[in-house]
Amino acid sequence: MNKLKSFSCSLLAIAVLAGCQSTKPASQTNKAKVSNRASSAIVAKSAYDFSDDDIRMPAYFDTQGLDLCTFEPGNEHPDCPLKKPIVRMYFDGAEVGGEGQGVNALRAYEDKDLLLMLENQFAGINRFRIVTQDDDLIAIENTIASAQQGAGYVIDQRRKQQVLKPDYLVKLDSLRTVKNEGSITGWMDYTLELTTAVLNPFTREKMSHPNLGKIRVKSEDVRDRSELKFVMASNRYVSGFRYFDSAHVNAVINDMASRGIDILLTRMLSEMPATTQVLGIKGNKLSLDRGQNAGVMPNETMIVFSYEAGFVEPLGVAHVMPSKNHATGEIVRWKDTDIADAIKAKAEAGIYRPGNGVKIFAVSVGTPADFLENRT
Known part of the structure; x- marks a missing residue:
């Protein structure tokens, strides 16, 4: 048994799109100062700098329609949130x-x-x-x-x-x-x-x-x-x-x-984050079904979450690197919840593959910190 948590967690409905309730605000991005007299760029915080309270579903991501997804990047259902507009x-x-x-x-x-x-x-x-x-x-x-x-x-x-x-x-x-x-x-x-x-x-x-x-x-x-x-x-x-x-x-x-x-x-x-499905977890390592073909960028910070019957539960924060059609990642910090602990234990014992109606996804929290320096 894990020690008693300082706060209780439960699966939340799609409309809530948040993890465990906490009095501390989540922080998933940093302000990159362009000028004190001009607009500033907001970039994602490194996964290595996340606290437990930061591991929440990012703003603007909507899980509605995930049940309609075919998970075929070139042939997505029009109402699937993974479809590229x-x-x-x-x-x-x-x-x-x-x-x-x-x-x-x-x-x-x-x-x-x-x-x-x-x-x-x-x-x-x-x-x-x-x-x-x-x-x-x-x-x-x-x-x-x-x-x-x-x-x-x-x-x-x-x-x-x-x-x-x-x-x-x-x-x-x-x-x-x-x-x-x-x-x-x-x-x-x-x-x-x-x-x-x-x-x-x-x-x-x-x-x-x-x-x-x-x-x-x-x-x-x-x-x-x-x-x-x-x-x-x-x-x-x-x-x-x-x-x-x-x-x-x-x-x-x-x-x-x-x-x-x-x-x-x-x-x-x-506002329009990248999303991939997690195929498997081994230890802290992730195997993801999409990469650059779905807009996943190098050094992406992503929230890993489970999805079942319209409910979401944040599991951890990962650092992700894409290839052309796939991506690999590492869960840098697991969420301090019973659900995350159970999945972590299964992943440590072998390769955990979601099943029985449960799917696991990873969603980006913003622009990678080195994007402005290396990609624009």
């Missing part, structure tokens, strides 16, 4: 404001490059299927394929491989502003604000989830302020940052947009 992205960068020098060059910014950057970043995390709007490249490739393989080949491939139909539209609106300070020696201060809307393309509804909020990036977050310094004489440009040259301005805005998209991704990764 199909997304088409839009970027609207029309709004420009400011005062003083440099507003005209800011208006000349080319937004299409930002849209393609957005598509590339979202496709790279592999939790969504992105319908690209790079129509120019698609048209060029179809022309080449038709010339090399024949028009019949292109028609046949189009018939076999239907264009993806988006489940959601993700639209980014941006506001770019500029102001400059100083009369002889001045500095350009740029601000980029991004807001996101998620829409159902068929009902025209603006969805409340995921709610990514507003992201604000300042030029000083990506460039040393001295790089944006310029000198004027008799109200004419003399030297320094070429605030009137759209190429120079675009370079700064591109860096700001890249930072904003990075922050956007960390929020999206928290």
Whole structure:
């Protein structure tokens, strides 16, 4: 028998999505400071830093529909929460404001490059299927394929491989502003604000989830302020940052947009977590049925939980590394509950394989801590 617990635990209903009740708040993420005057990225806390109270179901994860899952990544039931949503992205960068020098060059910014950057970043995390709007490249490739393989080949491939139909539209609106300070020696201060809307393309509804909020990036977050310094004489440009040259301005805005998209991704990764099914547990080692194909990322922190008849029970926190179609992990800390203790004992005696209506899953708690350094 285990010693009497300081708090009692029970299986909770789906709507609760929490583990053992505790007076201490759970903490599963850390704030990665980008700037004290700009939006910050929120990244997952390392599994090795979790306390028992932190081992709870993460926010935004919904177990409803798990009974419908086929556990076939390429052929999931549409109502299965493990199905990757199909997304088409839009970027609207029309709004420009400011005062003083440099507003005209800011208006000349080319937004299409930002849209393609957005598509590339979202496709790279592999939790969504992105319908690209790079129509120019698609048209060029179809022309080449038709010339090399024949028009019949292109028609046949189009018939076999239907264009993806988006489940959601993700639209980014941006506001770019500029102001400059100083009369002889001045500095350009740029601000980029991004807001996101998620829409159902068929009902025209603006969805409340995921709610990514507003992201604000300042030029000083990506460039040393001295790089944006310029000198004027008799109200004419003399030297320094070429605030009137759209190429120079675009370079700064591109860096700001890249930072904003990075922050956007960390929020999206928290609100739409990766989930895998646990095939077996041996000691503290996990075997998982999905990997990069389901958006599991290197050094992922994941909560391991059991699921039975619509009830969930957190079992532990794991550090997970994916391969292409599978993943392995290590339970760094087991939850201090009778259910977790029983499964741990079976795993220590051999390979524990869930059965008798019980399934075990692992769900990510947010962006891996090294994602911003190594993947963006």
